[in-house]
Amino acid sequence: MNQIIVDVGINENRLALVEDEELVELYIERRNNKRIVGNIYKGRVVNVLPGMQAAFVDIGLEKNCFLYVKDALGQEFFNKDEDQYNDISIKDVVKQGQEIIVQVIKEPIASKGARVTTNITLPGRYLVLMPHTTYVGVSRKISCSDERSRLKEEIEELKPDNMGIIVRTVAEGKNKDDFKEDIKFLLKLWQKIEKEKKLGFAPRAIYKDFDLINKTIRDTFSKNIDKFIINDPDEYKNAMELVELLSPHLKDRISYFDEATDIFGYYKIESQINKSLNRTIWLKSGGYIVLDNTEALTVIDVNTGKYVGSIDLEDTVLNTNLEAAIEIAKQLRLRDIGGIIIIDFIDMTNEEDDQKVLDALEKALNKDRTKSKVLGMTELGLVEMTRKKVRQRLESLLQKKCPCCDGTGRLLNEYTLLHKFEKEMTRISVHTNSQAVVFEVHPTVLQVFKQEDGIVEEIENKTNLKSFVLSNPFLHYNDIVVKAMGNIQTIKKLIDEIDS
The missing domain is CATH 2.40.50.140 (Nucleic acid-binding proteins)
Structure with a gap:
């Protein structure tokens, strides 16, 4: 069963496309950052x-x-x-x-x-109007050659002079009457845009496309979607009115979710969103894939993990790779990963097995509406592919850089921090007449210092300096800050004042 589930909020709307209870696409539109x-x-x-x-x-x-x-x-x-x-x-x-x-x-x-x-396109329910070209095309996803020919002939008869039209996938099986209404609507829209562009000075918006919910109804909601569920009464009413206009036969598939519970929690979508942010994705067999992003490309590694198979090593590797290929296609679609993608499948010795994995990957990618291309396998056994960049990755919509590690995912370890502490003590010992120093560190770092028995005392003996290390939760984890320095009596008095 295919479902579209919409969570309408005050600050943002979230729309999930679910296939057989699995989240495959997630769209987010925020009040201050609309598409x-x-x-x-x-x-x-x-x-x-x-x-x-x-x-x-x-x-x-x-x-x-x-x-x-x-x-x-x-x-x-x-x-x-x-x-x-x-x-x-x-x-x-x-x-x-x-x-x-x-x-x-x-x-x-x-x-x-x-x-x-500058090549303007105006999408309708079944057709896309192109005012600046005379080209006529049919969606490649309509595979029947007879149907493609029929659609092209009908559109050639109906299309406006000096304009082009592309027939959308949802037009399959539709007739001239459906297309006439679409063309009529799109021509009115274009006339409005033509008037608007003559008014005012640049820069200015002269036409804004539908918002997330209405755009999904126009572009995605078809006979292939079994249910369209929405949790806001006003948006539900608007959706019903638009569907009545575009596809009245689909009205009975729209329903209002009036439960007091969270709609994404009810349909187990929230947990799948959290999973989509994980670096490691476990496969049902026990194998797993690891996704890493760089500025230039995305790297995906496949591992057998806990999967040991039941026949032999070659069979285990092939089955893991085949399962990983399907999951990788799903993750690329869900996370909206674009650009260059390198996949390191587990090495296989049989060229036929290599081809089976490539075929499985390409078949799984066919479900994705975003264009992708598998370029093949390199001599190192790495699969090269590309996927069109259309919008921000899911992780960039849901997450931001960690202020501690600055997005690297790494922090200084305890040995590096102790070394940093030693160097600071040595510097103060050489360049000042101080007898004692007060340091401030992050609370977690203070616990590290306390756990390393004897090392701080050794540093104090080596530098002839007494150290007092205080906790400051507002400090960066990697920072060791000198709060004060001087003779021991002055420093002890300062510590007493801080403690009181």
Whole structure:
């Protein structure tokens, strides 16, 4: 059973796509950080970079947007090969200071601004209108050749002059009447955008796409979704009205969750979200995978763990790799990991087994709506693949850098801290006439110092300094701070005042 479960909150809305009780996709929209993909803006070109074949466009966001040359070209270049862009310079397409109408196609990620295009697309329920091209296409996920031909013929008859249309996957089996309503709606929307873009100065928004819930109803809610459950009466009413307009036959699949309990807790989604943040993911067989992120790529390691198999080592390795391939595809989709991905499966000696694992990975990736490509296995036995970056990773939405380790996941160990303490005592002994020193450390570090019997006393004897180490919970774990220094009587008096 496939379900969409929506948790509406004051600060943020969370939407979960669940397949057979397993969380496979999670979307979060916050009040102060709404999605902007699909929005259309009147922007101004602030910088043209021929060396990068791109331009920066100000659309009124915190960071300027990135416009590649292929995204800046008109309809005559639509669907061209990548190499054909190399002969065109970005400086011949846009000029600094030029006002330009652009649409966001990728959310800002980390330090990078959003990516935009001048090739506007307006999605409806069954069709996508492209005002700046005459191209007609059919979703690749509609596999039946006869159905593809039928849909293309009907759209060729219906499409507006000098405009293009892409037929969406949900249009499979639909007829001309459905398409006429969609085209009528999209043309009205485009006329409104055409009026808006003539008004006001750049930068300004001239069209905002649906919010998370409505966008999901339009793009994802189809006959393949068995239930759409939402816990807010107002959003439930809005959802029913939109479904009545777009897909009235799906109304009976929407339900209102009026329980007093947490909806994500009730459907056991919260625990799966917490699991999705773990570095290590255990497989049902006893094997496990480990995910590590770097600035440039994501590395995934596969291990047999507690799984010992029942036949031989070769069989154990193959079964672990096959199970891991399915789980990896799920984790990439759930965590929304994009860019370069390297997978270190357990080494196999049989090339046929290698191919079985690659086939299992590609089959599992077919469920993912985000485009990915498996490039194959290297001589070292590493699988190389890519997945399109569309939005921020799940972990960046739910977590932030640790203030203690600064995101490294590492802190200084007790031996390094004691060495640091010794060096500070030596420095004070050599460069001052002090007899005693007061240090402040994090409470956890103080416990470490107390556990290392005799070492602090040895350092004091070596440096001829008396040390007093105090706890300060506001200090960084790695810091050892000199609070005061002087003769022993003065320091003891200070310690007494602190204790009192």
